[in-house]
Amino acid sequence: MNWLTISIYLSKGLIYLVFFLIGITVFSFANVVIYRLPEKKGFTKGSSMCRSCGHKLAVKDLIPIFSWIRLKGKCRYCGEKISVRYPLVELFGGICAVGLTAYYGITLKALTIFLLFTVFTIITLIDYDTMEIPPVLNVAVLILGIISIWTVGGVSILDRIIGMFCISLPLFLIVLIIPEGFGGGDIKLMFAAGFFLGWKMTVMGFFIGLVAGGIYGVILMARRKKGKKDHFAFGPFLCAGMAISIFVGTQLLDKYIDFIKAAFYQ
Structure with missing residues (x-):
């Protein structure tokens, strides 16, 4: 050397x-x-x-x-x-x-994603402590999403708009039927993050968060008396899922779509 x-x-x-x-x-x-x-x-x-x-x-x-x-x-x-x-x-x-x-x-891309991770960390720990996500933090995510149009790129405006509603709208409809299904802060978080990520990463991020949160929920129920209802913060799992999806979300979704096509059209 x-x-x-x-x-x-x-x-x-x-x-x-x-x-x-x-x-x-x-x-x-x-x-x-x-x-x-x-x-x-x-x-x-x-x-x-x-x-x-x-x-x-x-x-x-x-x-x-x-x-x-x-x-x-x-x-x-x-x-x-x-x-x-x-x-x-x-x-x-x-x-x-x-x-x-x-x-x-x-790069500005690294800076923008770092700031997003900063906000995600704040959301995660506040939600864990209080079971609430302050609206200003979801606004911060949305602002970073707007900035990311120029600094991150790779996602069309149409994909971003679809990303805002592809998860948040179904969650909102679920809450109308099951009021305690999801928190309002979670819905707003998915709405704001959807504009940053686009629909592909938003879908995969939510799926990853849902699986992780489901596993955690099962563990909680197993450790407590049968029949007792447990409520826990879902925001941390959503943030973790969306952070992971930035790196592998699109690839995972594409592989899943290819798998479905191969299974049903061959």
Whole structure:
């Protein structure tokens, strides 16, 4: 291995390190939104503070991941444990930033999808905590969908419009018959994400989320007394399914269609 090859690897490593730091910083802010938005607190103003003792946190307490490690997962002032979820969310942001950069390069496409994943993460954890998806987050997904027309491409306007209704409309009709079938936030999420993804990725994303959510639901019922009704947040599974579909959704749907054609027309 010559010096030129080594320098190329070092340059790439430095680039990925920069994007990792950007990713954990953005998702550190996402943690703030996850905490403050459901409580209708402003997340662009005001100082961060310990949720247990209310003490204002210093800058050295807010360094993503590293502050949590240095403080051994405890508040510097009251000693209360800080949830491991905070650094895990930040780590996930760093991984997303590096992974998308490696996959798409330093492009607007990578940036747009990274922002979508950021919103999906916020939706996932807020829905998990509160069983609700704040409308502003679905609006953010729709805005990113509009931006993606120019930055992501690959999906026609017609496919995007069909994507808005191909899942959200059936879900809405189901809710008219079974009021507790799906949450209104889930329907709006599929409507907004459908414009970003187009109908193919939306269908596959919903299918993946439905299967994952169904498995989780069965596990919940198995762990509780027979006959007890369990309700759980479906948004996290929808977000995960749609995130996966961005990479493999179209290919999976095409293979499924080819399989159906082969089974019925030969």
